[in-house]
Amino acid sequence: MRSKIHKEILPRVSKPSRYLGTEWNAVRKSWEETPVKMVFAFPDLYEIGMSHLGLQIIYGLINEEEDFLLERVFTPAEDMELQLRNYGIPLFSLESYRPIKDFDVVGFTLQYELGYSNILNMLDLAYIPLESSRRDASCPIIMAGGPCAFNPEPLADFIDLFVLGDGEEILPEILDMLKTYKNGRPRLRARRSFLHAASGIKGVYVPSLYRASYNGSGFFEGLAPVMKDIPEKITRRVVKDLDKAFFPHKPIVPYLDIVHDRIMVEVMRGCTRGCRFCQAGMVYRPVRERSPRLLEKQIKELVQKTGHGEVSLTSLSTTDYSNIKPLLHNLVSNYASDKISFSLPSLRIDTFAIELAKLVQHTRKTGLTFAPEAGTQRMRDVINKGVTKNDLLEATGAAFRAGWNMIKLYFMIGLPTERQEDLDGIIELAQEVLSQGRNLKGPKERGRVRINVSISSFVPKPHTPFQWEPQDSMEVLRRKQNYLRARLASPKINLSWHGVQMSFIEAVFARGDRRLAPVLYEAWKKGCKLDGWAEHFRYDLWQQSFRERGIDPAFYACRRLSYGEKLPWDHIETGVSRKFLINEHRKALQEAKTPDCRFGKCPGCGVCESMDIEKHFKRGRFGAEIEN
Amino acid sequence: MLRLRINYAKEEPLRFLSHLEMLNVFTRALRRAGLPLAYSQGFNPHPLIAFGSALAVRVTSDDEYLDVRLEKEIRAHELHNLLQKQLPEGLKIKKVKIIPLQTPALMSVINRASYLVTTPATEKLSENALRDGLQNFWDKSSVVIERVTKKGTKKLDLRPGVFLLEARVAPKEVIWNMVVSSGNKVNIRPLEPVKWVTEKCCLSVNLELAKIHRTGLYIERKGRKFSPLDYVGNEAL
Structure with missing residues (x-):
């Protein structure tokens, strides 16, 4: 297969190095001698998937186990898909060029809802039946995990087994069990009994073992196990101590220029900020920091093993990491002679963050990014984004003075309780930052000041305080966009948008239930794929699919849910209590803030107690040593 | 400062790498080394780092060149060994030489x-037609x-830039040998x-699936x- 693909197919496709599988640090293990074989399936293009740290973690973790092997597959680009279909070649793994169907497990990662059609398309390209119920012993177990698994229901018909929470914890347990059930034979025969047994592992959800019910008016009524020994609630798995967690010390180094072409080091997991729209901030609690000494050791190893010239310190809010400044100081001075540069994925809105940016960014060309998210103090209080206009202007002022000419501002529209004045607030804030920059700069540089304003639309996400809130209708969102566009028109301000149709489909699937399966199937049949890419997204086909299947998408996206109604994701326990979410939602409507648990008192989300875990801050001596 | 010239081969499966990707591969391999x-x-x-000549995607080569500059002294064979260990399958260092700055x-x-080019034929080929086509080229x-x-x-006028152009018909393909003008x-x-x-002699070969090898x-x-x-620069004096 490899030689045919290399001879006849790769010469005809764009960016063929996506499909080579021989990148530095790629692992090729013996197929015959490894009892359990899994393929990590990323439902998007190579350059997106290879930028994902989770892939590198799982890849290293599983391949270090003697009994397991893990290979990779990504969504093929359109030209590649065409060739595969023309030649009748099944979707294959990159390392051994084997059909996906030959593996024991296919593990999809669910990073965003707009990747769902790619999952169906990849299964189809692999000649694997799309519906779980139609698979037999000749098929792999189709698994899925990642943030979107926190509402798995829209995919329940297509996925055999979901994993919830940190994959490092749970995956080896599942593969171990699979090894036992395979019992030395080339394929798993007892598919059903394996799935049944796996449902007993904490954090595993086997959707076929549950039945959903709906009442006469079309509302979801609940999900019940079809057998006695199946857990009613599924609790997510958590890595308790990031210092002891596996870390990928030999990450794959792609040939192709990917989206994040650099070493990624996870400085902490979780975020304490508590923004009320943010799913990651809720479902990855509590904060667990990695100790700076360990980070330094890991970075040293990663630089040696990859040859990358840039290291990104990643997390949901790296500027909040307890020892960030001494850590960065050390790294920058230790690696100056090797010309290794460091980067921070996002900046907190304060002058401290500018200090850090000054430390790592030698050129001031790329611009600095801030996310005030909303235009007025009232709106920012509603979403619990604990920053003031003053904070922002101090930060941007420091940035302009330090030499930056370009500032990127992220805002969201359609947030709960949004009013006219909140939209005006976005305009005023952007203009204020612009005139601040022009005032602070000398006559030579004044003309170069640019503000990039990026506007996304609010999508209510499960397990957040805003899960009950409706999304604005597309018409309203479009009107708001037009309003901003008309008033922010300036050669010094660049505006960018998220398409409202994409945000709408995202919201439908984010809060969807099992009744969306036929719609997804229909949309895929009609040709929907790569929905996250504007040039491929076909809203008209989605619209037709909803109509033909008699589903009103606005029922999912644009409806205000009541506290009393059952939610399709109620069986998934993140550890954050429902009481806390309701409380946070109420406080939002009262425009009341909740303090950050890093600094203030515990706001009582319940995660530490229910998960029997403590938030980990790595303060203390390290910082002191370096400050001296 | 030390300047070294590296002579290497780019083989399968790396023919699918672009020039920019090759630059990345060498930069990272040199750092890892x-x-x-x-x-x-x-x-x-x-x-x-400076390459001799950009090699297009899909082209393999026996004879590529790359110059690197180092801050410290190193022996040529030492660099050869250290770097070879860090190169992916498909890149082979043939020779390393220290050259004047x-x-x-x-x-x-x-x-x-x-170049050696192999073009798969889509139908039966005539040796005579091919000979006429080549003759036609040289006559112009x-x-x-x-x-x-x-x-x-x-x-673009090809004629002054082609110094050798031979071809022969093999089963199911045409094999070409050529020397052409290359570089700036x-x-x-x-x-x-x-x-x-x-095109001149109406031979139907598949150019899309041609195998191109720089010799x-x-x-x-x-x-x-x-x-x-x-060549160090004073030969022509």
């Missing part, structure tokens, strides 16, 4: 490339083609003469031929 790379000055320092850049002196004093670039199409001034792409000849890069000065490994 722990070599004391010299960097450019300025805010955005990059290692001082003032040696002219590879790009500015390499002016000839030889100019062979103007249109080259499509990102900026648009432009006209005139750069002939190997499929350009192939396309002209096959040599060299420097021609006043009728003499030099390997980039030996």
Whole structure:
């Protein structure tokens, strides 16, 4: 297969190095001698998937186990898909060029809802039946995990087994069990009994073992196990101590220029900020920091093993990491002679963050990014984004003075309780930052000041305080966009948008239930794929699919849910209590803030107690040593 | 500062790598090898690496060149071993040589490339037709083609840039041998003469699936031929 693909197919496709599988640090293990074989399936293009740290973690973790092997597959680009279909070649793994169907497990990662059609398309390209119920012993177990698994229901018909929470914890347990059930034979025969047994592992959800019910008016009524020994609630798995967690010390180094072409080091997991729209901030609690000494050791190893010239310190809010400044100081001075540069994925809105940016960014060309998210103090209080206009202007002022000419501002529209004045607030804030920059700069540089304003639309996400809130209708969102566009028109301000149709489909699937399966199937049949890419997204086909299947998408996206109604994701326990979410939602409507648990008192989300875990801050001596 | 010239081969499966990807591969491999790379000055320092000639995607080669500059002394064979260990399957170092710092850049002196091209045939081929096509090429004093670039199409005369062009019919394919002008001034792409000849004599070969292999890069000065490994710049004086 490899030689045919290399001879006849790769010469005809764009960016063929996506499909080579021989990148530095790629692992090729013996197929015959490894009892359990899994393929990590990323439902998007190579350059997106290879930028994902989770892939590198799982890849290293599983391949270090003697009994397991893990290979990779990504969504093929359109030209590649065409060739595969023309030649009748099944979707294959990159390392051994084997059909996906030959593996024991296919593990999809669910990073965003707009990747769902790619999952169906990849299964189809692999000649694997799309519906779980139609698979037999000749098929792999189709698994899925990642943030979107926190509402798995829209995919329940297509996925055999979901994993919830940190994959490092749970995956080896599942593969171990699979090894036992395979019992030395080339394929798993007892598919059903394996799935049944796996449902007993904490954090595993086997959707076929549950039945959903709906009442006469079309509302979801609940999900019940079809057998006695199946857990009613599924609790997510958590890595308790990031210092002891596996870390990928030999990450794959792609040939192709990917989206994040650099070493990624996870400085902490979780975020304490508590923004009320943010799913990651809720479902990855509590904060667990990695100790700076360990980070330094890991970075040293990663630089040696990859040859990358840039290291990104990643997390949901790296500027909040307890020892960030001494850590960065050390790294920058230790690696100056090797010309290794460091980067921070996002900046907190304060002058401290500018200090850090000054430390790592030698050129001031790329611009600095801030996310005030909303235009007025009232709106920012509603979403619990604990920053003031003053904070922002101090930060941007420091940035302009330090030499930056370009500032990127992220805002969201359609947030709960949004009013006219909140939209005006976005305009005023952007203009204020612009005139601040022009005032602070000398006559030579004044003309170069640019503000990039990026506007996304609010999508209510499960397990957040805003899960009950409706999304604005597309018409309203479009009107708001037009309003901003008309008033922010300036050669010094660049505006960018998220398409409202994409945000709408995202919201439908984010809060969807099992009744969306036929719609997804229909949309895929009609040709929907790569929905996250504007040039491929076909809203008209989605619209037709909803109509033909008699589903009103606005029922999912644009409806205000009541506290009393059952939610399709109620069986998934993140550890954050429902009481806390309701409380946070109420406080939002009262425009009341909740303090950050890093600094203030515990706001009582319940995660530490229910998960029997403590938030980990790595303060203390390290910082002191370096400050001296 | 030390300057080294590396002669290497780019083999399967790396023919699918672009020039930019090759630059990344070497930069990272040199860093992994722990070599004391010299960097450019300025805010955005990059290692001082210079290729001889860009090799297009889909082309393999026996004879590629790369110059690197190091901050510290190292023996040629030491660099050879350290770097080879860090290169992916498909890149083979053939020779490493320390060269004088003032040696002219590879790009500015390499002016000839030889290629072996195999084009799969889509129907039965006639040896005579092929011979006529080649004869036709040599009989002309100019062979103007249109080259499509990102900026648009432009006209180019192939004839003065082709020094050898032979072809023979093998079962199911045509095998071509050529020496063409390469480098900064005139750069002939190997499929350009192939396309002209096959169209002239109506041979149906598949250019999309052609296998292109560069067999040599060299420097021609006043009728003499030099390997980039030996040429230091004063030979033509």
